[in-house]
Amino acid sequence: MKKALHHTAIALLLLSTPACAHAAEVNLNGVVGNRALVVIDGGKPRWIAVGENSPEGVKLMSVSGDSAVFEIAGRRETLTMGQGARVSAGSASTGARTVILTADARGHFFSAGAINGGSVRFLIDTEPHADHTTGHFVFSPPAVIIAAAGAGEAMKREGHEARNRKRMLDNPTMVDEFKGYRMITPHIEYQQKMNLSLGQRSFELIYLKGVHSEADTAVWLPRERVLFATAAVGVKRFPNIRPFLTIPDILASIKLMRALNPEIVIAGHGEPGTTTIFDDMEGYCALLLERVGQMVREGKSLEQIKVGLRMPEYDDWKAKDRLPSNVDAAYRAVTAAK
Ligand SMILES: [Zn+2]
Secondary structure (H helix, E strand, C coil), X not given: CCCCCCCCCCCCCCCCCCCCCCCEEEEEEEEECCEEEEEECCCCCEEEECCCECCCCEEEEEEECCEEEXXXXXXXXXXXXXXEEEECCCEECCCCCCCCCCEXXXXXXXXXXXXXXXXXXXXXXXXXXXXXHCCHHHHCCCCEEEEECCHHHHHHHCCHHHHHHHHHHHCHHHCXXXXXXXXXXXXXXXXXXXXEEECCEEEEEEEECCCCCCCEEEEEECCCCEEEEECCCCCCECCCCCCCCCHHHHXXXXXXXXXXXXXXXXXXXXXXXXCHHHHHHHHHHHHHHHHHHHHHHCCCCHHHHHHHCCCHHHCCCECHHHHHHHHHHHHHHHHHCC
């Protein structure tokens, strides 16, 4: 029942010690693909790509795993995530205090916040489907669960509790895993947008209308310019377009997310990347709408279109069994436009 989570741990760090005025101080906060998230001289976190030179004269030479090689003031320094180098007379570790946000074994990101002086853990649901929300009872209490409006209602309507209890009975090996299970609906449901500030890090939760479920949330880290686009897009993967979702809504959400100008885009499934993930999904939708529209104009029925439509350009995409649902959605879109 567990769908694999494909989140890559992005470790982020915030610098709390001021930089020495004349030293080139570099801290490595994250590595994704061929880019490194760095803080130079205590400034704003910034992404630089391999081969790129920062205005302060810090050049990223290479990245591998959670480390990166820099050329700082003419010397090579290898930094691992959360580590800093100060280059002046000599090079020494800064001992900066760090807050690191990494995914746990279940693929969840946790961060502690405070309300009225008491420590609080937050859990953000990016969607209410059972593979995302059944585990609430493991984290809450004490975690405060946050989702977009409608998430709790969808969980109840889909009957998660009864379904999970049946699974327990059908599969005795799951009994231990389900120990203490009860359905917990989100404690906080926001409309449209919610800002969550945890110390120096802030998260913007953005409601995405009609992209995957009844209550989808994208998570935007404005300082780091990292966007969790969640199930709105996948990497080389056909979307699951349920009957109540529309292609125009999916395209509108992509437009909204693109306008944030993210440096890194993390899709619901697949490797972290850039806005080319959006380009691919838009290109796919445009071609699908064009081909289905053409067949409608030729007088073909929905059934005939499903049999006859070919999308060879996307042969390497995963989840091909979803293509018929995509054709349904395209058909709805092109016939509604008439
Ligand atoms: Zn889902």
